[in-house]
Amino acid sequence: MRIDYNHIRPQIDELLMSYSDLKEEDTENNASIILFGRVSINRSYNGFTIDKKYDIKILIPLNNDELPDVWDIGNHIDKIYIHRYPDGKLCLETEAFIAFCFYNGYSLLQWMKNIVEPYYFSYEYYSRFGEFPYGDRGHNLVGIIETYQQIFKESDCAKVYKLLRAISQRKYRGHLPCPCESGMITRKCHGRLIYPFISDDYLFSIAKRDYSRLCEAI
Amino acid sequence: MNISERQKDFLSVIEKLDIPPTLFKNAQSKYEALATFLGEHGIEATIYPQGSFALGTVTRPIKKADSPSYDLDCICQVSGTKLEYTPSDLRNLIENTLKDNDTYGGKLVRWEECFTIEYADVNGVSFSIDLVPAVSDSDFKKATLITKGLNPQIVDTSIAIPRQNSKKSYCWISNNPKGFKMWFDEINAPFLMYAQKCEKRGIFEHASVEDLPKEGRHSALQRVIQILKYQRDTYYSKFANGDEIKPISALITTMAARIASNYEKKDCSVFELLEYVLNRLEMCIHQTEMTFEQYSFQYDNSPVLLYKNGKWNVPNPADPEDNLANKWSEDDRIPKSFFKWVTVIKKDLFEVMTQKDDNQFGVFMENSFSDYDPNNPIIKKYRKTRVATPINASTASKPYYCS
Numbered sequence: 001m002r003i004d005y006n007h008i009r010p011q012i013d014e015l016l017m018s019y020s021d022l023k024e025e026d027t028e029n030n031a032s033i034i035l036f037g038r039v040s041i042n043r044s045y046n047g048f049t050i051d052k053k054y055d056i057k058i059l060i061p062l063n064n065d066e067l068p069d070v071w072d073i074g075n076h077i078d079k080i081y082i083h084r085y086p087d088g089k090l091c092l093e094t095e096a097f098i099a100f101c102f103y104n105g106y107s108l109l110q111w112m113k114n115i116v117e118p119y120y121f122s123y124e125y126y127s128r129f130g131e132f133p134y135g136d137r138g139h140n141l142v143g144i145i146e147t148y149q150q151i152f153k154e155s156d157c158a159k160v161y162k163l164l165r166a167i168s169q170r171k172y173r174g175h176l177p178c179p180c181e182s183g184m185i186t187r188k189c190h191g192r193l194i195y196p197f198i199s200d201d202y203l204f205s206i207a208k209r210d211y212s213r214l215c216e217a218i
Numbered sequence: 219m220n221i222s223e224r225q226k227d228f229l230s231v232i233e234k235l236d237i238p239p240t241l242f243k244n245a246q247s248k249y250e251a252l253a254t255f256l257g258e259h260g261i262e263a264t265i266y267p268q269g270s271f272a273l274g275t276v277t278r279p280i281k282k283a284d285s286p287s288y289d290l291d292c293i294c295q296v297s298g299t300k301l302e303y304t305p306s307d308l309r310n311l312i313e314n315t316l317k318d319n320d321t322y323g324g325k326l327v328r329w330e331e332c333f334t335i336e337y338a339d340v341n342g343v344s345f346s347i348d349l350v351p352a353v354s355d356s357d358f359k360k361a362t363l364i365t366k367g368l369n370p371q372i373v374d375t376s377i378a379i380p381r382q383n384s385k386k387s388y389c390w391i392s393n394n395p396k397g398f399k400m401w402f403d404e405i406n407a408p409f410l411m412y413a414q415k416c417e418k419r420g421i422f423e424h425a426s427v428e429d430l431p432k433e434g435r436h437s438a439l440q441r442v443i444q445i446l447k448y449q450r451d452t453y454y455s456k457f458a459n460g461d462e463i464k465p466i467s468a469l470i471t472t473m474a475a476r477i478a479s480n481y482e483k484k485d486c487s488v489f490e491l492l493e494y495v496l497n498r499l500e501m502c503i504h505q506t507e508m509t510f511e512q513y514s515f516q517y518d519n520s521p522v523l524l525y526k527n528g529k530w531n532v533p534n535p536a537d538p539e540d541n542l543a544n545k546w547s548e549d550d551r552i553p554k555s556f557f558k559w560v561t562v563i564k565k566d567l568f569e570v571m572t573q574k575d576d577n578q579f580g581v582f583m584e585n586s587f588s589d590y591d592p593n594n595p596i597i598k599k600y601r602k603t604r605v606a607t608p609i610n611a612s613t614a615s616k617p618y619y620c621s
Binding site for chain 1 (some may be wrong): 290
């Protein structure tokens with residue numbers, strides 16, 4: 001996903017407007033935009049509410065194939081928490097999931113509301129109850145497979161593998177049998193769900209890389 | 219930030235959730251009528267409340283919070299001892315007498331250990347009586363309990379209850395709710411005396427203290443038990459299998475009362491006692507990290523929650539053979555979640571309570587009570603107009619870990 005400055009500018013302004021204590025770092029750097037400051041997160045799930053403030057840094061890369069990242073600069077997240085890198089970077093989600101959200105039209109504000117805020121909520125919930133409110137991804141490849149299972153709405157890992165193999169060949173034939181080998185034609189089976197990963201360059205590159213890692217592991 | 223105001227507000231929410239005194243009186247007249255009815259049909263029986271209903275520690279159930287329904291446990295003790303009946307005969311005697319009657323027949327629901335009689339709503343509050351058939355325990359069983367060091371006065375009220383052990387067969391199990399109440403009342407007495415003294419002096423601001431029946435008054439100990447039960451119900455409601463792993467009420471009551479019996483300050487506030495109880499409970503976890511001798515030396519030589527040889531034990535004060543924590547050793551999720559819960563509520567009650575930020579206290583109140591009374595003005599007082607945006611689990615991110 002290549003973020004172009006002119007395209008992202010209004011989204012950054014929208015983000016700064018929603019989180020009034022978030023500031024843009026003044027820099028000559030053309031490779032990225034950095035936002036930092038305090039965000040207020042007031043969310044609830046399953047009868048549990050958090051309403052807290054967190055100091056964060058957001059890095060939005062420009063003109064390269066990378067996704068925005070978040071750092072816990074206020075050290076609110078326990079250093080031994082498994083979904084936080086040692087340098088404070090948050091393991092928000094798998095690349096495939098976040099890229100798919102942007103592909104589906106997420107703005108930076110939606111990314112913040114549906115990816116970053118639920119991450120903090122999930123951390124607080126886990127700290128309190130010892131369980132993740134809406135689950136967490138497994139380590140390494142397990143988490144990647146789970147992501148495609150969710151996106152392809154397919155619980156069978158073998159079928160997910162076959163779908164990824166078909167994506168990696170980058171051929172879409174809606175009228176031919178679905179690569180999952182269900183016996184149905186692709187258009188009436190997983191077609192709609194795998195098509196974005198074939199048609200979009202960025203999603204394709206992620207899926208192809210994930211498929212290669214899967215093959216290496218097998 | 220005013221801690222005493224927050225504590226008072228917290229207690230006022232608990233107080234508002236109390237079983238209404240009219241309902242209490244109504245329930246009492248219903249079970250007395252039931253005993254009279256049985257008497258008229260040749261069954262000499264006394265019916266008396268057991269559990270939280272008898273101990274003054276009833277809490278509103280989390281389900282049906284909009285139209286609360288209280289389940290009141292009662293023992294239906296038929297005269298005679300277990301030597302005069304088989305367990306099935308005793309059950310059948312009560313069931314047949316009730317089910318043939320127009321008043322009770324239609325309301326009767328049969329369970330493994332009891333019969334439930336549903337009553338109509340009174341001012342939007344409904345209740346049901348769980349009737350447990352019982353007879354006095356045998357003299358032999360009572361003598362055995364006395365040899366185990368139990369007070370003969372407590373043993374005297376020991377009863378036998380039919381328990382289903384296969385589809386059609388029942389056996390006797392021992393129980394002693396009256397003995398438990400006697401044990402509890404003795405510990406509670408000095409705390410209750412202080413509460414009554416405060417009421418007379420008008421320290422508590424009941425709308426009409428004069429109207430408040432004896433059962434409506436609560437000591438610091440009873441309030442502590444209620445708070446623990448409310449916090450437990452809210453906390454464990456978040457788990458899919460919460461009912462399987464939550465600490466049972468009899469266990470909470472026994473541990474809190476035992477700890478309170480060692481607390482010298484009987485004229486304490488609810489929060490003083492609560493902090494003492496939580497501290498004592500929290501330290502019990504250290505038994506798993508050292509030998510019992512080391513624990514005794516470093517912490518406590520008679521922990522209420524005893525861990526020895528890989529087994530947790532909390533003897534029932536009215537029956538030492540009954541370990542109230544018997545499930546703890548079979549399922550390690552129970553002690554694990556229990557100690558996490560204790561740490562969490564201690565933090566809420568004694569850290570969040572003293573934090574400068576009123577809103578954080580409001581969040582704690584919302585998390586504690588919104589399942590029971592979402593529109594309580596006290597929650598709104600601290601939360602102002604802040605409303606949390608719900609998270610949609612189907613679109614929410616799941617944290618990933620990529621090494």
